[in-house]
Amino acid sequence: MGERRGRPRGALAARDQRLPCFDGLRAIAALCVVGVHTSFVSGFTTRHSVLGAYSARLEIGVAVFFVISGFLLYRPFALAHFGQRPNPATGPFLRRRFLRIVPAYWTAFIVITYVLHADTVVPGWASVPVYLGFAQIYLPSHILTGMTQAWSLCTELSFYLFIPLWARLVGGGRTLAAQARIELVGLGCLVAESLTFRAVALEDNGPWARTMTNWLPAYIDLFALGMLLAVAAAWISARGVAPAWTSHPSMPALSWAAAAVCFVAVSNLALNRLPIYTPTVANSLLRQGLYGLFGVFLVLPAVLGPQHAGVVRRFLQLRVMALLGAISYGIYLWHEAWIMEFLRWSHDRLFSFPWWELAPIVTVLAIASAGVSYLVVERPAQRLRPRLRLRRPAPAGAEPAPAELLALGVER
Numbered sequence: 001m002g003e004r005r006g007r008p009r010g011a012l013a014a015r016d017q018r019l020p021c022f023d024g025l026r027a028i029a030a031l032c033v034v035g036v037h038t039s040f041v042s043g044f045t046t047r048h049s050v051l052g053a054y055s056a057r058l059e060i061g062v063a064v065f066f067v068i069s070g071f072l073l074y075r076p077f078a079l080a081h082f083g084q085r086p087n088p089a090t091g092p093f094l095r096r097r098f099l100r101i102v103p104a105y106w107t108a109f110i111v112i113t114y115v116l117h118a119d120t121v122v123p124g125w126a127s128v129p130v131y132l133g134f135a136q137i138y139l140p141s142h143i144l145t146g147m148t149q150a151w152s153l154c155t156e157l158s159f160y161l162f163i164p165l166w167a168r169l170v171g172g173g174r175t176l177a178a179q180a181r182i183e184l185v186g187l188g189c190l191v192a193e194s195l196t197f198r199a200v201a202l203e204d205n206g207p208w209a210r211t212m213t214n215w216l217p218a219y220i221d222l223f224a225l226g227m228l229l230a231v232a233a234a235w236i237s238a239r240g241v242a243p244a245w246t247s248h249p250s251m252p253a254l255s256w257a258a259a260a261v262c263f264v265a266v267s268n269l270a271l272n273r274l275p276i277y278t279p280t281v282a283n284s285l286l287r288q289g290l291y292g293l294f295g296v297f298l299v300l301p302a303v304l305g306p307q308h309a310g311v312v313r314r315f316l317q318l319r320v321m322a323l324l325g326a327i328s329y330g331i332y333l334w335h336e337a338w339i340m341e342f343l344r345w346s347h348d349r350l351f352s353f354p355w356w357e358l359a360p361i362v363t364v365l366a367i368a369s370a371g372v373s374y375l376v377v378e379r380p381a382q383r384l385r386p387r388l389r390l391r392r393p394a395p396a397g398a399e400p401a402p403a404e405l406l407a408l409g410v411e412r
Contacts, residue, residue, distance in 0.1 A: 021302035023325025024316025025068055028298070030328035032061025033149070034335045034366060036275070038359040041339055043351030045273050055355075056273040057266055060291050062152050063222050067295030069156060070226020071233075071303060077167035078227070078234035081179050087171070090164040096382075097160045101153065101329075103381040104373050106132055108333040109147055118337040121146050137214040140207045144276070149336055151214050158216040159223055176238050183231045187224045194221035198288065199281045210278070225292045229303045242304070252301035252312035259297035266290035329378065330370025338365040 036058035039045045045052040080087040109131060112118045121127055122145050129135075134154040136142040143151065170186045173179030194217060201212035212218065236242045245251060266287055271279065279287065301312050308314070315321065324331070339362050343350070346357075 018307065019072075019302060020307055021313055021316035022068065022072065023323075023328075024318065024321035025064065025299060025302055025325070026328040027321045027324035029061040029064035029068070030324065030331040031363070032058040032064070033332060034363055035359065036061070037149075037336060037339060038362050039355050040273075040275055041343070041350060042353055042355040042358045044355035046351060052273055054263075054267045056271070057263065059275070060263065060266070060294055063291035064295045064298060065152065066156070066159075066219060066222035067226040067229075067292070067299055069159065070223035071229045071299060072226075073160070073163055074167070074227040075230040075233065077163070077171070078183070078230040079237065081167070081171045081173070081183065082176060082234040082238035084234060084237050087167075088164075093164060094160060097157075099381045099384055100378070101157065104329060104333060104378050105134075105147075105150065105153060107373065107377050108330075108337075109150075112147060112334075112337040116337055116341065118340040119145070119147055137211055140211055143211050143214065147333070147336065149332060155214060155216050155219050159220075162216060162220075176235070180231070180235055184228075187228050187231070190224040190227075191221040194218060194224070195285055195288070198284060202278065202281045202284055210276075213284075221288065222292050222295065225296050226299070229296065229299060233303055236304070246304040247306060247309075249310060251305055252310045255297045255300045256312055259294045262290045262294040262297065266294070324367070327367065327370040327374045330373035331366045333373070334369040335362055335366035338362045338369070341365075 035055060036045075039052070039055035039058070045056045048055070076085065076088045079085045113121055113131075121131065122142055127142065130139060130142050131146045131150075134150070134157045136146050137151050137154040166186070170182050171179075173182045197215075197217040198213060201209055201218060204212070236246075269283060269286060269290075271283060271287060301310070302316060305313075308317070339358070342348075342358055342361055346353070348357075
């Protein structure tokens, strides 16, 4: 008979561990996104024959965000599937996500669009619910307007709606081994579906092609890789015994070295350096795969192993990294507006000035506005969150987890 699900034995369970490295990972992802946009606007990406190939691929920060979301948001469900905690309730989960994402985005959109006039929108009141409703990626007329970086938020929000349904679909294995098989087969199907959908969309020459490649089915493979890490962590927690390699002192450095190899490889695929282009199917799938592997190897030390051991983890937990990670959402929302404002103030022409002139100013302004957003909008909105309600009580004799641990994976 297979091993049944239950509380872990021996070492401290993964479900009871803090995840102190994730703010540092968010900081890296956000700064990558700022880097790719400032390098392109300044002309560095297209002007520099060697380094421009690497700055163009800093868009990989979005893939990191998706892998992080896949892990953190699926983690409570995976732990429940392996008997490590009760199932999260769907209603509170969605309300928390709404309060975390929507107020800050609406505030940024209104200020950037109607006060700073730092973006371009399709005129008419009918367009307002499209932008505020995270629907711009579904309309060819709107996808390149508004806060253009918000395309990933549209994709992310559809993932929030998807994940409780998926968790309900794949839960229910009677033994650890059975549940693990269900999870792995399901995630494999998601990856296969994503690659197929992306290939079909790229072969389409119609007006919808450029929108479909931004929809969740085209990116679910990146979320699935993060979900795979969540399943692995939940499996280890349920068994109570971690593989030896997860605690090896060299694991974090080797994992990041593998991430570096993926980044170098994807930067040398001779991909188009423009932010918007139609790649070949082969190049798109290879780029997507390398982006996903980069995200997994970057995140892996923050998921498995002693979280305060090693240079990599200590770097991710530096106070400056933690602070930048805490406000990373605001950095993501505001940095493009400050790029446009810089061009107005400096009267520089696009693609014709030094990157070092633009990047520091935009980064500082983005951090400042993100800090204000965090203190004035994001934290007050999060205080409105209802307390997490569970569908069933904890197992008899189980010590209840602290409320902040129950909310892990739905923060930032």
